[in-house]
Amino acid sequence: xxxxxxxxxxxxxxxxxxxxxxxxxxxxxxxxxxxxxxxxxxxxxxxxxxxxxxxxxxxxxxxxxxxxxxxxxxxxxxxxxxxxxxxxxxxxxxxxxxxxxxxxxxxxxxxxxxxxxxxxxxxxxxxxxxxxxxxxxxxxxxxxxxxxxxxxxxxxxxxxxxxxxxxxxxxxxxxxxxxxxxxxxxxxxxxxxxxxxxxxxxxxxxxxxxxxxxxxxxxxxxxxxxxxxxxxxxxxxxxxxxxxxxxxxxxxxxxxxxxxxxxxxxxxxxxxxxxxxxxxxxxxxxxxxxxxxxxxxxxxxxxxxxxxxxxxxxxxxxxxxxxxxxxxxxxxxxxxxxxxxxxxxxxxxxxxxxxxxxxxxxxxxxxxxxxxxxxxxxxxxxxxxxxxxxxxxxxxxxxxxxxxxxxxxxxxxxxxxxxxxxxxxxxxxxxxxxxxxxxxxxxxxxxxxxxxxxxxxxxxxxxxxxxxxxxxxxxxxxxxxxxxxxxxxxxxxxxxxxxxxxxxxxxxxxxxxxxxxxxxxxxxxxxxxxxxxxxxxxxxxxxxxxxxxxxxxxxxxxxxxxxxxxxxxxxxxxxxxxxxxxxxxxxxxxxxxxxxxxxxxxxxxxxxxxxxxxxxxxxxxxxxxxxxxxxxxxxxxxxxxxxxxxxxxxxxxxxxxxxxxxxxxxxxxxxxxxxxxxxxxxxxxxxxxxxxxxxxxxxxxxxxxxxxxxxxxxxxxxxxxxxxxxxxxxxxxxxxxxxxxxxxxxxxxxxxxxxxxxxxxxxxxxxxxxxxxxxxxxxxxxxxxxxxxxxxxxxxxxxxxxxxxxxxxxxxxxxxxxxxxxxxxxxxxxxxxxxxxxxxxxxxxxxxxxxxxxxxxxxxxxxxxxxxxxxxxxxxxxxxxxxxxxxxxxxxxxx
Numbered sequence: 001x002x003x004x005x006x007x008x009x010x011x012x013x014x015x016x017x018x019x020x021x022x023x024x025x026x027x028x029x030x031x032x033x034x035x036x037x038x039x040x041x042x043x044x045x046x047x048x049x050x051x052x053x054x055x056x057x058x059x060x061x062x063x064x065x066x067x068x069x070x071x072x073x074x075x076x077x078x079x080x081x082x083x084x085x086x087x088x089x090x091x092x093x094x095x096x097x098x099x100x101x102x103x104x105x106x107x108x109x110x111x112x113x114x115x116x117x118x119x120x121x122x123x124x125x126x127x128x129x130x131x132x133x134x135x136x137x138x139x140x141x142x143x144x145x146x147x148x149x150x151x152x153x154x155x156x157x158x159x160x161x162x163x164x165x166x167x168x169x170x171x172x173x174x175x176x177x178x179x180x181x182x183x184x185x186x187x188x189x190x191x192x193x194x195x196x197x198x199x200x201x202x203x204x205x206x207x208x209x210x211x212x213x214x215x216x217x218x219x220x221x222x223x224x225x226x227x228x229x230x231x232x233x234x235x236x237x238x239x240x241x242x243x244x245x246x247x248x249x250x251x252x253x254x255x256x257x258x259x260x261x262x263x264x265x266x267x268x269x270x271x272x273x274x275x276x277x278x279x280x281x282x283x284x285x286x287x288x289x290x291x292x293x294x295x296x297x298x299x300x301x302x303x304x305x306x307x308x309x310x311x312x313x314x315x316x317x318x319x320x321x322x323x324x325x326x327x328x329x330x331x332x333x334x335x336x337x338x339x340x341x342x343x344x345x346x347x348x349x350x351x352x353x354x355x356x357x358x359x360x361x362x363x364x365x366x367x368x369x370x371x372x373x374x375x376x377x378x379x380x381x382x383x384x385x386x387x388x389x390x391x392x393x394x395x396x397x398x399x400x401x402x403x404x405x406x407x408x409x410x411x412x413x414x415x416x417x418x419x420x421x422x423x424x425x426x427x428x429x430x431x432x433x434x435x436x437x438x439x440x441x442x443x444x445x446x447x448x449x450x451x452x453x454x455x456x457x458x459x460x461x462x463x464x465x466x467x468x469x470x471x472x473x474x475x476x477x478x479x480x481x482x483x484x485x486x487x488x489x490x491x492x493x494x495x496x497x498x499x500x501x502x503x504x505x506x507x508x509x510x511x512x513x514x515x516x517x518x519x520x521x522x523x524x525x526x527x528x529x530x531x532x533x534x535x536x537x538x539x540x541x542x543x544x545x546x547x548x549x550x551x552x553x554x555x556x557x558x559x560x561x562x563x564x565x566x567x568x569x570x571x572x573x574x575x576x577x578x579x580x581x582x583x584x585x586x587x588x589x590x591x592x593x594x595x596x597x598x599x600x601x602x603x604x605x606x607x608x609x610x611x612x613x614x615x616x617x618x619x620x621x622x623x624x625x626x627x628x629x630x631x632x633x634x635x636x637x638x639x640x641x642x643x644x645x646x647x648x649x650x651x652x653x654x655x656x657x658x659x660x661x662x663x664x665x666x667x668x669x670x671x672x673x674x675x676x677x678x679x680x681x682x683x684x685x686x687x688x689x690x691x692x693x694x695x696x697x698x699x700x701x702x703x704x705x706x707x708x709x710x711x712x713x714x715x716x717x718x719x720x721x722x723x724x725x726x727x728x729x730x731x732x733x734x735x736x737x738x739x740x741x742x743x744x745x746x747x748x749x750x751x752x753x754x755x756x757x758x759x760x761x762x763x764x765x766x767x768x769x770x771x772x773x774x775x776x777x778x779x780x781x782x783x784x785x786x787x788x789x790x791x792x793x794x795x796x797x798x799x800x801x802x803x804x805x806x807x808x809x810x811x812x813x814x815x816x817x818x819x820x821x822x823x824x825x826x827x828x829x830x831x832x833x834x835x836x837x838x839x840x841x842x843x844x845x846x847x848x849x850x851x852x853x854x855x856x857x858x859x860x861x862x863x864x865x866x867x868x869x870x871x872x873x874x875x876x877x878x879x880x881x882x883x884x885x886x887x888x889x890x891x892x893x894x895x
Contacts, residue, residue: 025190032186051145051166052133058092059131059149059164062099069151072099072107072160078115082108095144095165102127102158119163126150127158135168143168233295237277238302238310240264252295252315273297280311287318294319334490337365341494346501349508351379355395358473358498366490367475369398369455371405374463374471378502381509383468391471399479404449429461429495431488454478459488461495465503473498515573516541518580527553531816532561532631533687533745536720538728540740542693547739548575548622549691550583554590557860557869558823559631559750559816562590565689565743566624567643581610582622582666593860596626596639600663600674604641607667622666625689629681631750632814636681639674641666644695647709648679649686649723655710683749686723688713693738694731705731720744754781754815760798762807767798770811781815786872789853790822793870796850797824801868804830819855820872827865 062068062085071080077099085097085108099107104119125132126148133147148163227234233249235242241261249255255267264278273288276297283299299313341361346354351374359370372395375384379392393410432440434447434456441447457477463470473495477483483491527535535553548568556562564586568579585606589599603624625646627638638646642665648656661675681687688709695705712730716722723744732740756777760766771794775787783790794811801809805826814821832847850857850870857870 024196028186028189031189035185047168048135048145051135051168052147054092055094055145055147055164055166056131056133058088058094058097058166059147059162062088062097062164063149063151063162068099068162069153069159072101072151073153077101077107077160082112082115084108086110092164095167096163098163098165099160100163101160107160121146123148123161123163126161233315235277235313235315236302236310237264237280237313240278242267242277243310249315252293252317253290277311277313283313292319293317333365337361338490338493338497342497345498346504349505349512351381351502351505351509352394354498354501354505355471356397358494358502359395359397361498362473362475362494363397364399366487366494367459368478368480369396369403369405369476371396371474371476372463372471373474374502375469378470378506381506381511381513383506384470394471398476404446404453405476406446429459429488429492431483431485432458432460433482434458457482459483459491461488461491463495463499463502465499468503470499470502470506511573515571515576518573518576523550523583524552528555530555530561531750531818532559532629532748533563534720534748535743535745536724537744538724538740538742540728540732540736542571542736542739547571547693548579549693549739549741550579551689551741551743552583552586553743553745554587556590556628557593557821557858557871558867559814559819559821561629561631561745563627563629563687563689563743563745564590564624565643565691565741566622567691567693567741569621571739578610578622582607582624586624586626591858593858595676596628596637597674597676599626600624600639600641600666604666610667621668623692624666625660627687627689629687629745629747631748631816632755634681634683634747634749636679636687636747637676638679639663639676641674644690644692646690647688647706647713648681649688649713649716649718651682651684651718653714653718655713657706657710681747683747684718685747686713686718686720687745687747688723688727689743689745690727691739691741693736693740694727694742696738718746720746750814750816756813758811760802760809760811762802762805762809764799764802767795767802770798771795774811774813777813778820783815783820783874786820786874789872790820792853793822793850794824796847797822797868797870800832801826804828806865815874818874820874821869822872823867823869825862825865825867829861829866831859831866832868 065084067080068084071077071084074080081099085099089095089097089110096110098109098119100119101107104123106115106117106119109115109117121134121136123132127150129150129152131147131149133145135143135145137143144165144167146163146165148161150158151160151162153159227246230246231248233252234244234246235249235253236244241263242255243261245253245255253267253269256262264274267274269277270288270290273290273295276283276286276288276299280301281299282301283297286297287294288297289295294317296316296318297313298316299311302310302312341358344361345357347357348354355372355374359372362370371393373391374394376390376392377384379394391411393406393408396405396408398405434440434451438444438447440458441450455476455478459475461473461475463473473491475483475491523539524537527537530553533553537551539549539551541547548570549566550568551565552562554562554564564583566579566582566586568575568582582603585603586599589602592599594602607622621642623640623642625638625640625643627636627646629636638660640660640662642662645658645660645662648658650656658677658679660677663672663674694709695702708730709727712726713723716726721744724742727742728740756774758770758773760770771791774794775791778784778787778790790813798809798811801824806828808825808827810823810825812823812825814823847857853872854870855873857868860867860869
């Protein structure tokens, strides 16, 4: 003890830097002493090892040198080995090189007087083939290392040995070389320690802002108070123990307060959490259950130098956050399901397929089984009446292939009972525990079957848009947990989206039915029978709905017939309506007996003048092919406005596609005239007209499509019906992209015996002669009942032609199976007109009489001149009674 009762160590400097310097000084002195001792040991080991290595190298080199074995086997080995050994000793700097025989008699030695003497020491171990080394102390060399190597002949017999010795250097020599380095290193360490202490002192003062020990103590107390006041658990671990835990950590972990540093495995923590705190590894927001809590653990190791000296972990109670996160995850999953359902539901405008898509979208993510029941008017595209209960199962699906729910098409008048009458009509969804209620199914046996199958929970949601209820969607669970109120809200949202798609499909179904009915009404229901051609037709609507394709067979004057086919751009009601207008226009223009090119010109002007807003502009770009066939001459004239040419199947079975000049489509405003193609067709030629939908299905190449069509027609039976069937089977897929209209007509020629023709002069006397010859012709044809009317018609027409027309004048009678046709042609273009004659007029009543005795009449213009034709029905009507002369005179009145 010193004065004032204070111990001596208390008078030591209290500065942390000074204490660190003194500690470093002690450490340096200890390290310097240890380094000195290590140098001594190292010097001894090094010099000895160096001697071993050098003696081994010299001994093996001399023993294996060329001539060494030969010298040992010679008569005088010393004469050769002594000079060589001395030379080697001098160059290698060794103490001696001694060669001796297997008996130990020396052949060489640094002292020649010792040659021939016996070697002392043990050398027998060298006979094993391995060099023998040993360390010894001698009076001549001091401490030395000796290496003995044996020399063997080819048979393996030793012929001699070589011993090399080297003096070991003293340790003091090595120490003298190393001590300056040691002293310099120690001095440098002292300087660095002093500088480091000064820097540490300065750094500490700067980091603590000049705080002394008392201030640091108070700061620690403040930090300790804050540590225990925070609402987040803080745990410090090390050496498998709990070094520190604040109050919040003790509350969260339910730690006892008795042991200040308990072992982690004795705290009763969950194994995963105890392993994490004991490992000291890095952890970020790892969630571990502790009792009823979910703790988020963040841990960072505390490292000193290159080792881990514990860890610091923070604990946060995330029980409520995890619950919210679970709800958010469920909501996110349901949003994903709603998004996926939105992509899968409503891909088509078919009511049944939309219902099936709704059923598949809910299984298995939301329900185990799904059924969709729709009101029967919805399936037909109609709007159901309020209170309608006629419900039919439209879709069903489930996680199993077989399940006992009612099959498709089954009428479900009350399924479930509590939904249809009240809740479904009111648009309310239901959540039903199947085992707890017995009013959810009208059939108790069926209900028991469903319960035995495992169904336990049902959500029934009406499919409703606005005030319109379309049906009900039922979601069933058997393997998943029962539905909750949140599931009910999700089902309502899913049903609402599906109801919009179903209503769109219902509206489309209604519009499609309307468009189909309109198109069917505008297309010819049955083609008129005609003596010039035998016809057959096909119409196939596109998958997208009805379109604007059309065709027609129009009887013309002179036993001729017009074949027309056209296409209107677009689908739906607008295209069908436009098609009807074009077909009507073609009928009207054909009544004028225009040539095909002239008719298309009139039709193009008609399309151009159409109101573009009347049919949605659907007429723009319409196409048309118009052909006129004359059975008298076998001549066929055709023209096209943007339409593909027809295919001709000749009687010999060959198929030909004529090179028809194609003009722009109708209504394009190009004003380019169409060109007419004239063909001579043999009787029995099959003329096949079609729309471009037949060729362009699935984007097929046009040439390839024509080849397919040609092969199909060539392989058919040659009839119009067979040609239509073969063409559609070869080119049309099951679900066509575009609608297709196909018209096949097989040509006939009029019997030459039913044709009579006269060339007349402009002489009134020729009227009587030609009338008589015409009557004889009719009697030959068996048409005696037509003689009077025909004579009257011929008299009127020929007389007017001779009086007002120009040459040449020609009369022709044609008779087919239904009509008698009378044609009078001349070179003028003047056309007669039917009018009512006044009482004072002397003429004007001839055409009126002609109209009374015929079915129809008209004028057909030629390239030069005209033809006035009159058509009488043969068997369609009773012949009129022959009027007497007074009746005829009454037509002119009496003045």
